Amino acid sequence: MRIAVVGQIARDLVLVVPEVPGSGGSAEVRERREVLGGKGANIARGTRQLGATAALIGVVGDDREGRLLVEQLGADGVATTAVVRREATRTALIVDVVCDGEYRYLEDIPGPTLVTVEDVQAASALLAGADAVIVQLQQPAETALAAVRAAGGLVVLDGAPGGRQAELLAAADVVRADHREAEALTGRRITDVEAAVKAGRELLARGPSVVALAVPGEANVVAWDNGSAVIPLTAAEVADTTGGGDAFVAALTVALVRGDHPEDAGRLATTAAGRAVRHPGGRTDLTGLSQD
Template sequence: MRIAVVGQIARDLVLVVPEVPSAGGSATVSERREMLGGKGANIARNAVGLGATAALVGVVGDDRDGDLLVQRLSADGVAADAVVRRTATRTALVVDVVHDGHYRYLEDIPPACLLTPADVTAASSALASADAVVLQLQQPGNACLAAARAAGGLIVLDGVPDSGTDELLAAADVIRADHREAALLTGREITAVDDAVEAGRALLARGPSTAALEVPGEANVLVWQDGHAAIPLTAEHVVDTTGGGDAFVAALTVALLEGDTPEEAGRKATRAAGQAVTHPGGRTTLTRES
């Protein structure tokens, strides 16, 4: 099974602190991790761990960090042929400050590290031959639209686009959104399962056949044409929620490609997300047995 992911690549610096200092203060870092990151890279790497082959369409700079991230992708088994090396550009950096299981992101993402339609067109053969294309919607809407038009298989949307929402939803088979993203897409505040079901039905009316939405702190809700299921979150101790959504998307996509029902796929995805939040940072080692 072949999955192509269109999304962000970044160097991640994770700092775990016992407290977040006020202005003029300081805090001692209790744990520090540096790794390949970005939602696109996380999803692609997780898909490989779950048994798929994955190609990543994204952008890094022409600096040393870009060299290292492309090498890391290859070492993780992710095809990096479609990763763009943008000249005279520094690679994106995300600093994840973690306290009490909650992240605070400091992001240095140069505009040149975002995909363009031309970048996507250059990767059209990888998109057309994939069994599924995951569009991580932190990328510009026009680039995501170009990817949706080139896709030859299942189209999975993750998040909220900055433009082209109606056309992307009409092209999509699956959409995953957290409660904030679902509210932006539907105008419905998601505080309970019934809210998520209503929002999911509204999204299905715009194109997708499956919606996966979050009820914060309670459940993931899968909605499809003939039904819905609320899947309780797992009981793991949450260290850092970074990467939970990326693990969910990868596991959901793989399970659907393997023929699982939306409910079965949602249960596997929820377990994967639960595993991802038990450690700092978004780099998670998922396997078919996990």
């Protein structure tokens, strides 16, 4: 399986604290992790751990942090030939402050670290030769559309586009969204399973053949052309939901590419997300997941 991911690369700084201080206050940091992150990097790494050949189209700065992140991607088995080192910019930084299972993000994502249409065009052969292309929709809409059009295999959209929504959905095979993203896509409140099923069927009518939507704290809903399934979340104790969606889309894509039924793919993806939320930060090990 050859899977290409178009998405974000960032340095993740994860801080676990007993409380989030108010203005002028301070708090002890109980745990600190500095790791390779960003949704694109997390997804690519997850697909590699699940047995696929993974390649990432993303951008880092021309600084020491960018060099180290590219080295880590390579060490994780992700192909980096299409990762761009952008001159005169700094690598993206995401600070994840975790307290009692809840998180707050501080993000420094310079505009030049977003993937451009030109970056996609430079990687067109890689995208055309992949069995699946995952497009992480924090990237500009024009970039996402260029990636979708260059894809030679299964097209997976992760998130909600900021523009060109109709064109992107029409060209997609699979759409995965959390409840906020699903609300942005459909204009429908996703407050329960029934609403998610209705939203999924609405999105199917707009182009995709498989839609996976999250119902917070309850389940994932997977819908396909002639059916749907409600898959309860795992019983894992949640330390931090960061990375859960990334693990979900990585496992969902791998399962669909190898020919699993959408319901089975959704169950594997839900298990992957359950593994990801057990620890602070988005860096997760999905190796051996199918044996869980």
